[in-house]
Structure formats: C-alpha cells, structure tokens
Amino acid sequence: MHRIHPFGTLKARMTVVVCALVFLSGILLAIYAVNIVERDMAKLVGDREYALLSSAAVQIEQDLQSKRALLRITAEGMRAAQVVRPVAVRRHLQQLPSLEQQFFNTVAIDANGVLMTSLTGGAAAGQATVAAREYFQRTVVTRKGQLSRPLRSALSGKPIVLLTEPVFNAAGTLQFVLAASIDLSQAEFFRHLDRLKPGRHGYLFVVTTEGIVLHHPDPRRLLRNVADEEGGIVPSTRQALAGMNGWVIARNKAGVNSLIGYRRLATTEWIVGIVYPTAEAFAPLVAMRQRALLRTGIAAAVAGLLGLLAIVVLLRPLETLRRQVASIQRGDAGIDIIDLARRDEVGALSRAIHSLTEERAKAEAESARLASTDPLTGLCNRRMMECEMDRVLKRQGRTHVGIGVAFLDIDHFKQINDSHGHATGDAVLVEFATRLKLAVRGTDIVARYAGDEFVVVFEGLYAADELPALGEKIVEAMRVPFDVIDGGLRVTTSVGLAFGGADSTRESLLKCADEALYVAKAAGRDGFSIDGVAAKVCGADLA
Ligand SMILES: Nc1nc2c(ncn2[C@@H]2O[C@H](COP(=O)(O)OP(=O)(O)OP(=O)(O)O)[C@@H](O)[C@H]2O)c(=O)[nH]1
Numbered sequence: 001m002h003r004i005h006p007f008g009t010l011k012a013r014m015t016v017v018v019c020a021l022v023f024l025s026g027i028l029l030a031i032y033a034v035n036i037v038e039r040d041m042a043k044l045v046g047d048r049e050y051a052l053l054s055s056a057a058v059q060i061e062q063d064l065q066s067k068r069a070l071l072r073i074t075a076e077g078m079r080a081a082q083v084v085r086p087v088a089v090r091r092h093l094q095q096l097p098s099l100e101q102q103f104f105n106t107v108a109i110d111a112n113g114v115l116m117t118s119l120t121g122g123a124a125a126g127q128a129t130v131a132a133r134e135y136f137q138r139t140v141v142t143r144k145g146q147l148s149r150p151l152r153s154a155l156s157g158k159p160i161v162l163l164t165e166p167v168f169n170a171a172g173t174l175q176f177v178l179a180a181s182i183d184l185s186q187a188e189f190f191r192h193l194d195r196l197k198p199g200r201h202g203y204l205f206v207v208t209t210e211g212i213v214l215h216h217p218d219p220r221r222l223l224r225n226v227a228d229e230e231g232g233i234v235p236s237t238r239q240a241l242a243g244m245n246g247w248v249i250a251r252n253k254a255g256v257n258s259l260i261g262y263r264r265l266a267t268t269e270w271i272v273g274i275v276y277p278t279a280e281a282f283a284p285l286v287a288m289r290q291r292a293l294l295r296t297g298i299a300a301a302v303a304g305l306l307g308l309l310a311i312v313v314l315l316r317p318l319e320t321l322r323r324q325v326a327s328i329q330r331g332d333a334g335i336d337i338i339d340l341a342r343r344d345e346v347g348a349l350s351r352a353i354h355s356l357t358e359e360r361a362k363a364e365a366e367s368a369r370l371a372s373t374d375p376l377t378g379l380c381n382r383r384m385m386e387c388e389m390d391r392v393l394k395r396q397g398r399t400h401v402g403i404g405v406a407f408l409d410i411d412h413f414k415q416i417n418d419s420h421g422h423a424t425g426d427a428v429l430v431e432f433a434t435r436l437k438l439a440v441r442g443t444d445i446v447a448r449y450a451g452d453e454f455v456v457v458f459e460g461l462y463a464a465d466e467l468p469a470l471g472e473k474i475v476e477a478m479r480v481p482f483d484v485i486d487g488g489l490r491v492t493t494s495v496g497l498a499f500g501g502a503d504s505t506r507e508s509l510l511k512c513a514d515e516a517l518y519v520a521k522a523a524g525r526d527g528f529s530i531d532g533v534a535a536k537v538c539g540a541d542l543a
Pocket residue numbers: 376409410411412413414415417421422423424425426429450451452521
C-alpha cells in the first residue's frame with residue numbers, strides 16, 4: 001500500500017490552506033482597518049498642529065499690531081506736541097518706557113533720510129543716512145507706517161525688522177519718520193513660538209512671503225532666502241510662498257519625513273511654519289499599528305489552530321474509513337466493518353467503496369467460475385478437474401482409502417455431429433453431462449475433459465472391485481434414447497476405469513483410465529473396461 005507522507009495528507013494541506021487564509025485575511029483586515037484609523041488620526045494630528053500654528057500666527061499678528069499702535073500713538077503725541085528738533089525728539093522718546101520694552105531700538109529719521117536721533121545711542125546722529133532703504137522710501141511715498149523687510153541693522157549688526165511711522169506738522173509736511181526695530185533673534189513672539197515647538201525635534205519657523213527666513217532654530221539661516229540655500233526650496237514651501245495655507249506630509253530640507261504646516265499672517269507678509277517629524281508626530285500611531293498587527297497575528301494563529309482542530313475532528317471519519325479499507329486490503333477484516341449509516345459525504349464514500357468491493361468480489365467469483373467451468377455443460381473443466389483431483393489425492397493419502405477414475409467418450413460422436421448437425425451434438429453433450437452427474441454420487445467430481453470426453457473421479461473407494469458397478473451404472477444411464485431429435489437418438493458411451501491408492505498420481509490414474517477406455521472401445525464400445533482384470537490395481541497396491 002502507498003505510504004502517505006505526513007505533509008502530503010489532505011489534512012495537512014487543508015490545515016496549511018486554512019491557516020494561511022485565516023492569517024492572510026486577518027493581517028489584511030488589520031492593515032486595512034489600521035490604515036483607515038491612521039488616516040483619520042493623522043488628519044487629527046495634522047489639524048491639531050495647524051490649529052496651534054494658527055493661534056501662534058494670530059499672536060504674532062496681535063503683537064505686531066500692538067507695536068504698530070504704540071508707534072502710531074507716539075507719532076501722534078509728537079505731532080500734537082510739535083516736537084521737531086532732534087534733542088526734543090530724543091527727550092520725548094526717552095519719556096516713553098514702553099518703547100524700550102517693545103522695541104530693540106527706536107530712531108527718528110529726518111525727511112531726507114538722515115538719522116536725527118537714536119534712543120539707544122549707536123551711530124552719531126546727523127551722519128548715518130537711510131535714505132536709500134526701501135522701508136524709508138515706502139514710508140515717505142505712502143505717508144503711512146510700514147513694516148520693513150528683514151535686514152541687518154547698520155547700527156547694531158543685529159537681524160531686525162523695522163516698524164515706521166511718519167510724523168507730520170499741522171500743514172501735513174513730513175517732519176521726520178519714527179523707526180522702531182525688533183531684534184529677530186530676541187523677539188518675544190518668536191520665543192513664544194519656540195515654546196510651542198512640537199515633540200523633541202519639531203520646530204516652528206517664520207519666513208516672509210518672499211522666502212526670507214525671519215525665525216528658525218538654526219540661527220545661520222536668518223535673513224537668508226530659502227531659495228538661495230543649499231538644496232533649494234522644498235516643494236511644500238514653494239506652495240506656501242504661492243499662497244497655500246494648510247499642512248502636508250513631506251520631506252523637510254534635511255530629508256526628514258515630516259508633517260509640515262504653513263499659515264500666512266492676515267495683515268503682514270509673513271508665513272508661520274511648523275515642521276514635526278512624522279516619526280514623532282505619529283509615534284502613537286506606529287505603536288498602535290504594531291500592537292494591532294501583533295494582536296491580529298496572535299488571533300490569526302489561534303484561529304488557525306482552532307481550524308486545525310476542526311479539520312482533525314471533521315476529517316476523523318475519513319481517516320477511520322482509510323484505516324478500515326487498509327485493514328480490509330490486508331485481509332484483517334471483512335467489508336462489513338465499513339459504516340454505511342453516515343449521512344454525509346464520508347457515508348456516501350463508504351457506501352460507494354462497499355458496493356464497489358462487493359461488485360468486484362462478485363466479478364472475481366464469476367470469472368473464477370468461468371475459469372473453472374465448462375460453459376456448455378456447466379461441469380468442471382479439465383483444469384478444475386485436475387486441481388480437484390490433486391486435492392482428493394492429497395486427502396486420500398492421509399485417510400488411506402482408494403480413488404477411482406472413469407474416462408468416458410461418447411461413441412461415434414462425430415457421426416452424430418455429421419448426421420444431425422452441431423447443435424444436436426451440443427444438446428447431446430448437455431444431456432450426456434446431466435445423466436452422468438445423476439449416475440454418480442453428488443460428492444464425485446464430474447468434468448468435461450475435452451470434446452466428447454468426460455472424466456469422473458470417485459472419492460472414498462475401498463477396493464477396485466467397486467468399479468464394475470460404477471461402470472455399469474454409467475453405461476446403463478445412457479441407454480435410454482436422448483430426446484434431442486424427433487423419435488429420440490440412441491447414444492452410447494465407452495468407459496475406461498482405473499483404481500489408485502496412496503502412491504497414485506493424477507497422471508498415472510488418468511493414463512490407466514485412458515488405456516482402459518481404449519480397451520472398451522476396442523471391445524466394441526457401449527461398455528466399460530477396467531485396466532487389467534478385476535482385481536488388478538492400477539499404479540500401486542492399496543495394501
Ligand atoms: N457438437 C460438438 N461437437 C464437438 C464438441 N467438441 C468436440 N466435438 C466433436 O466431437 C467429435 C469427437 O470425435 P472423435 O472422438 O474423434 O470420434 P468419435 O466420433 O467419438 O468416435 P469414437 O470416439 O471412436 O467412438 C469431433 O468431431 C469433434 O469435432 C462440442 O463442443 N460440440
């Protein structure tokens with residue numbers, strides 16, 4: 001029988017398939033669910049950071065507004081008091097401590113752009129000129145307060161922006177311009193931004209809409225245009241400079257994947273930005289994904305194990321059937337051990353195997369019968385007779401009783417065929433066989449040996465002198481005309497008889513009987529002959 005490799009079994013393959021499917025579907029479902037949650041949570045985190053950015057932007061805006069307002073009120077006061085001369089201007093400014101609190105320095109510049117006075121000293125008044133500076137020119141032209149582009153202070157060397165406010169006389173003539181500077185490296189609103197920095201490596205920054213960096217954790221980047229820096233401008237910043245407000249997930253200049261947000265101030269050409277590395281921003285999400293996948297993996301493994309158990313239990317009847325069939329094949333059990341009552345596929349398979357086995361047994365029995373039987377007369381054929389005779393010889397070797405053999409031939413059978421046809425010949429053969437069987441004991445072996453020749457093996461004879469009666473009976477049985485043609489057909493037979501004992505062989509007995517038949521034929525047929533005279537034993541003596 002074929003040996004089945006443990007991994008080649010249906011059970012093993014089903015287990016692998018079920019486990020793989022359960023595991024795969026579990027993991028895929030988990031990934032799908034985690035992705036949806038992650039997307040929503042990422043949006044939450046992004047929106048939260050953007051809200052933070054917006055509040056920071058509003059705060060800067062308000063701070064700048066209040067600084068502008070302070071400068072405007074100062075200018076108004078100077079106009080009302082008609083403060084014009086540099087000494088008076090300086091004295092007036094010194095009387096306003098809030099200027100010092102709010103600004104790094106405050107200066108007055110005359111209508112020609114020449115420095116009139118500086119609150120904190122620095123370059124000598126009357127010498128420095130800012131006539132070429134764009135913020136001065138814009139103030140003069142627009143006659144309104146302005147916010148300068150970021151620049152490096154000529155007086156202090158610090159990165160600053162300036163708020164300006166023109167002071168007019170009663171006739172509306174420009175007397176001078178107040179310019180108050182904010183030190184970008186020390187500005188309070190930027191310090192506030194630093195306090196809002198997200199995570200360990202996140203930061204906030206401020207650029208102008210032209211791309212000049214106003215505030216950044218890396219002080220070397222101050223006053224530089226992002227477009228001029230190494231690596232150029234990152235796409236998200238380009239979008240922000242073009243007017244985009246919002247957040248994206250992109251790489252920052254250092255190549256770190258980050259949540260990057262931009263918020264443009266409403267009244268100032270500044271953009272507040274935030275960079276929050278995704279590894280930190282979404283750290284809880286990453287942990288959640290790992291936990292979800294791990295737990296799904298464990299759940300899928302447990303489901304796979306349960307699947308394995310279910311398969312083992314469900315396939316147990318199939319395994320039982322396999323064992324039953326194997327033991328039937330080995331001959332350890334009969335076909336009846338198969339359970340035919342199950343009402344499932346295994347039951348159907350059992351019934352199919354059962355009926356196949358029975359059909360096969362019947363077919364084998366039929367072919368065995370055909371192989372051992374003469375199809376015309378239904379008697380044993382020669383082969384069967386020889387087997388049976390060998391068995392009888394073996395048996396009688398143990399019991400020490402004798403065996404008789406009769407060799408028969410229908411007289412002039414050829415003539416019957418020739419005169420009445422082959423079908424009549426066949427009918428004669430059938431009738432002859434029937435009468436022969438009736439003429440002997442039911443336990444005797446009656447066989448059609450060949451053509452019109454028959455053999456009878458008599459088992460359990462005690463002496464050769466029993467043979468004449470047997471021969472006589474057979475010859476007598478054929479004397480009544482055969483009812484195979486109208487008016488009946490006279491059929492006779494010649495019989496040669498032989499007797500054997502413990503040392504006789506099949507060949508020797510058949511040879512003796514055949515020789516006796518020859519004698520019977522020679523004696524004129526329709527009679528029997530026993531090889532030699534009555535008392536003579538063929539082969540060996542019984543004694
Ligand atoms: N109808 C029929 N004839 C058969 C069958 N088998 C053999 N025969 C014929 O039986 C005849 C046997 O003839 P023989 O034994 O040679 O001679 P016989 O005519 O019997 O003459 P004796 O034996 O000398 O009396 C042959 O003609 C065979 O063709 C069979 O199955 N059916």
